[in-house]
Every structure is written in C-alpha cells, then in structure tokens.
Amino acid sequence: EAGVAQSPRYKIIEKRQSVAFWCNPISGHATLYWYQQILGQGPKLLIQFQNNGVVDDSQLPKDRFSAERLKGVDSTLKIQPAKLEDSAVYLCASSFRLAGGPMSYNEQFFGPGTRLTVL
C-alpha cells in the first residue's frame, strides 16, 4: 500500500514570495491533515479536512495561508506572502476516518514532509 505522498521535499524562497505544497493521501482515506513543525517542536495542526470539507482550521493563519482539497483526494497548502517565521516542515497526514469504528480507522499516517526555508 502506497503511503502519503508530498511534494516538493524542499523549498527555499524569499520573504513575501508565495509557495504551494501538494499532498496525496493514502487511497481511501477520507480525512486529511496539514501540520506545521517548527524546528525543535512537535507538529501543530493547521487544518483538517473530512472529504472535501474543512473540519478544523482554527490554527491556520488565514491572512496568509490557504488550503483546499478538491474532489476529496489531493490537497494543496499555499502561503502568500511568506514570512521568516513560516520556516518549518509542513507535514501532511491522512486517516481512514475521523473517529469511531475499529482502532485502525483513526490512526494517522504521515508523509515525508516539505521543508520550507524563508530567507
């Protein structure tokens, strides 16, 4: 079974530029998550989707960050304009469903991440 795919793996941009990250979840997984991991910290949830609807985007800086999940499969996270403090690893994860059902249904599987450096 293929895992969560993300691209690009690395990105270096100047501040005030824009950048986009792509994620393809595990086939059949209805729930998709974007996390931000700043160096030395644990990941922090930015946004989660159930199919193509947003479940939680309370920690997404909406003045500069946006995300979409067209057709309930692939997802794109965009930053415009980028700031120095956006330098981090952006992790995408997916799970079969939000909660309920057998244990394996809500286990989250993570992609390799995209390392963003803003200069």
Next chain:
Amino acid sequence: KQEVTQIPAALSVPEGENLVLNCSFTDSAIYNLQWFRQDPGKGLTSLLLIQSSQREQTSGRLNASLDKSSGRSTLYIAASQPGDSATYLCAVLWRNAGGTSYGKLTFGQGTILTVHP
C-alpha cells in the same frame, strides 16, 4: 488547556541499555495516544497506538503503557541499538463530549534519543 509534555528533551545511552521515555498529558479525556518516531529530515513513523480503554501495547522491543488517571504514558525500549537513534514524539487524540474525537493530534515536544555503540 489540553497539553502534552515529554521529558527528558534529550537522552544519550550506551547500546544494549533498556530505557524509558515519558509523556504526560493534562486532560484524562483522551481518545487514543500514539507514539511516533522521526528520523532527521523525515516524516513521522507510527510506532504504537493505545486506545483509551487499553493499558499497554507491545511491538517487538517496544512497549507503551497508558495511565489516564495519572495523565502519563511511557515508551519502554528494550536492548537499545544505534538504529534506535531518532526523535520520539508522543501525541494525544482528545475525546469530545460526544465520546468520539475531533481528530486533532496534540504533540509533545519530543525526546531526542542517541544510542552510542
């Protein structure tokens, strides 16, 4: 506020030693708890998942325990090897009022483990 804390922040042990990593959480209303491993420049690999109704889970040389009443989980690694060197993250999925979960994992800061030959 629902928070997760891991201690120690870093740990260095000689090969072959048994070790324990600690995770504490502020709210006993958890849905499940996951332990992850993160290698430098890589994503997260799930090691063990413990449901709130369980006390422990085992996989090979790894054993994770859960004590909701004290707000603690431990990850026990037996006979450590240099290949175990990585950052270990604990993450909690909180239970909502309806008994299910909103799906948002709250992570600790991680423990950086170094196992030297």
